[in-house]
Amino acid sequence: MRYRILFLPLLFVLGLLARSIQRYEVTGLVLTVDIAHRTVLVSHDPIPGFMDAMTMPYRVDNPRVLDTLKAGEKIEFTLVVGKTSSYITNVHVREYDSWERDPAQNRRLALLDEAMRSKAGSASTLSIGQTVSDFSLVDQTNRPVTLSEFRGKVVAITFIYTRCPLPDYCMRLSNNFAQLQKRFNTRMGRDLVLLSITFDPDHDSPDVLAKYGETWKANVDGWRFLTGTLSNVKQVCGMFGMNFWPDEGLLTHSLHTAIVDREGKLVANIEGNQFTAVQLGDLVEVTLTHANFQAGAR
């Protein structure tokens, strides 16, 4: 299996090769934040003229920036490669790449709801590190599914509706999971579980989800498509800040992909669609490895 984390010394080597200080604009997905070592592990996009897409830990120039960074955030930053050291600077969270791919209408409706209900933020949305409350839904083969039954495994959760016609929305999130299923083929169901939860439960019955799952060649043991009553589904959505509204026959919705570790704690809650399946896979891999490491250390 491919594991693409390079280690810090390589950067120094790269730096030594460089004749003078080089600066590169980089985007990538945050995998872990290591405050003690002043580094952030990033699965980054290709850096033209310097290196391919890969996973690297980077030292930040200003350690305070690490306090605000979270796993699963898409960031952009400047990589400075000097003769003896390298670091990153100008780190900030990237909102989106292009307007069309951003669920902007959902952001406006969420703001309006918030303003009209005069509540400050959604209190029920989980923070990173919190334990995800247990929930019970039904999968595409009509089996009841509770989150707690996956304790000891890493769980990736995303939200879809099968009638979603926009390729950059649900289809993209489902495609990400299809890629995860491929990459972690041998660990599916045993070590890693994928949950695709519909937010259109009135339409997306288990049968409909089974059909949808087949189009993605989902292995029913490792990749479960979940439905339930509207109120149950809403409750689960609420934990992850997942919003949806009926909209002229379709649904306007936000996009969330969450990673839950072996202890049932929320590792990351990625909003949007501005990451690649490989980057999501790297995040899963880090979570799988990290948890293994902790378990071994105990």
Next chain:
Amino acid sequence: MGSRAVSVRLMRLSLAIPLLIVLWIAGPARSGGDEAHALPVGLIVTRTPEEADKILRLIRSGEDFGALARQYSIDATAKDGGYLGTVDIGSLRAELRDALRGVKPGDVTAVVQVPAGYAILKLLKEPEPADPADAARNRVLAGLKSARLAPDDSGFSEFYESIRSSLPTGPQLRAWQMDMKSVCATREQAPLNGIQAMQKLIANEGERMDPYRLAHSHYTLAELWSSERDFDGAIKEEEATYQIALAASNNPMAWHMEEVLGISYLHRGAFVDPAVDPVINDALIFPAHPGVLNTKRADVEKAIAFLSRGLKHDPSNTELQWLLNLAYMTAGEYPFQVPKEFLIPPSVFASKEDLGRFLDVAPAAGLATYGNAGGVIMDDFDNDGLLDIITSQVDDCAPLRYFHNNGDGTFTDRARAAGLGDQLGGLNIIQADYNNDGCMDMLVLRGGWEFARHHSLLRNNCDGTFTDVTAQSGLLDGPLSASHSAVWLDIDNDGYLDLFIANENAPSQLFLNKGDGTFVDISHQAGVDRSAFSKAAVAADYDGDGYPDIYVSNFNGFNFLYHNNGDRTFTEVARQAGVSMPWMSFAAWFFDYDNDGRPDLFVTADFLSVEEVARSYMGLPRKVETLKLYRNLGNGKFQDVTADVNLDRVFMPMGANFGDLDNDGFLDIYLGSGNPSFASMVLPNVLLHNQAGKSFTDITASSGMGALAKGHGIAFGDLNNDGDEDVFVVMGGPQPGDRYPSRLFENPGKHGNHWITVRLVGVKSNRCAIGARIAVTVLDQGQQHRTIWRTVGSGGSFGASPLQQHIGLGKPVKIEKLEVWWPTSKTKQTFDNVPTDQFLEIREFQKSFTSEIRRPFELGGPARRAQRRNASGS
């Protein structure tokens, strides 16, 4: 090759899903995909050998395999008429393989014992078109990948969300849905609450917000102002959003706001001024006069600047290009001032044919009332021989308007006197004489695209007034659903019109007319209670078996064709008939476009991309679905002839209808265009002229019927008894910021063709004769006979034309005969010596008809005469 591999895979996939018993069919030794042995197969399975033998005898005596499968088979394929799909024969169990040996296409096997029972297989002559539907859907979804949606700028979503978040919950919801005054109050108050809330949010938290959130807050507020028709407020907030995005170097948002501001300035400058000429409304007609009467130059210049900026970032964006050309048009600088690289030349819009210019005489006629999206019925509600007009609006605060035809070219709103003044809202309305008393009643459909509110059945008391009989009619039994399409039809030919309502994300409803003024919901027993986001319900007896069938178009789903089994049940056969697409359907109707005596089917596709419409006009490759025309082949199947008749074009139709504008006997199409976004205001309504059933020609430009802004309910009818059909169209979008005056296009009648208008009166059949068929055979000047076919109905799914049938005849020497088929009595009348250019009334069973030459008059008469006097006096 690649697409073939995909479709084969899809076929396998679609096979694998519905078949519960198929597992026993496949033997343990599967051979690979040898295409030569993949054949279309039908299947019937019974529990006992006796049953199987009986069915085999029935098949051999000529009974339909599919019907028997539906009735008797215990396999999951029963619902598909036993259709198993295209099956790799080599993969079947040995006994089935053996049984199929030597069987020719069209023949059946002997009875074969299998683990689940006793099977009969049929080798079909050709695959059912089920698999192509799946392939077509997947092509559509794949095509959407790069299609660009119209931007959000009209605030409809925010408007609607403010209302939705103010809805009562629990048992109070139904009471609210039943009380239109409460619904109106919410619709008026909630968006204002939303504006206040957003203002408060920005005032209290704006300074602490990050630029991204702050920009979105201003954008949200802009949308709400826009929805409430405060375009100054909207532009101010859009500019604020733009400046924040620029300051934060947020290019995607800044560029998006440039597009939005370009549209907003164009809208304020050239689209929203309500001043209308008091006689002829020549404003907002594409391409002749695209702007309003008093186009605001400064706004249009700003629009040009923003749109040009947008095109600099994205030169291939045809939506911006179309908007830019429109902006130059409204400034009077098209085509010469348009930068050459962005010019859409006039040849792109030019009509290849001219039937004369239709003038919008609505102001002179007293019909140019401002309003939102809505429905229209054109029919004679007081039996005075003149067509009246009733309009509705989606606005829950707007009452029905009942425009009585005064017979002098003017109309007077009698809604209040008729007891219709309290009937608020309704996106669509349809008429029928459901109680057979000789006076036209109507149904108001509410909730379309939004949320459920109750419908209203309004009984015509035959004295100029209407009574709301919804409560006692039985139509309110069960849950309330949102709808804007329904159809009256007599499903069991008992002489009483039944009602089919297509709902949004809820089961369709079929109400059986009990004949005593009440209805009973038989949706489930009848097998028509499928749930989808349905947009159209229309009916016709497409297979000529004497019972009307129902077609339902769905948005984001396959369409349904419910075949009437003649016993108050229906079977869904859209796939087998080949009519399940478009995937994103809207308006639909049956009409006999080629006069071969068989009802054909027209369905519009509605993907909300101005860019794709512009690309279609400009002849660039399209990514989304086109209109669809299905030709009825007469064997229960339809053929997609869209491309053959030049209808393979992308529009954004909403309301739509058909009629014969040049009296050549062939039915033309008029499409009302748009969607809630203001970007779509620049798309004209579209007139497509039927060329003898061979092709359709776009004559929008030459006809003057290219109304800009949003087109909804459309009706065709001869309002002034001059022998040609005029066209009424309700203009406007869903929210207060998108109101426009209705339009009445007067037919210039420059074709020199003849006509008759036939009003049928049923005696045993339903009195308003819905479903009765008329055939007029004429001898033309070339001594050729031809027959023109009509079926009584109100036409398309969004807008209701009169039930009296206006029939263009071309230039005949004479009418050879006129035939009428009546659905309940199953009788036929044949008349010779029928005069042309007259009104006929034909009663069921009567040997003769009555005819009448009605006095023609000029639409908008007095005002237009005054205008002429002034013109000649000056």
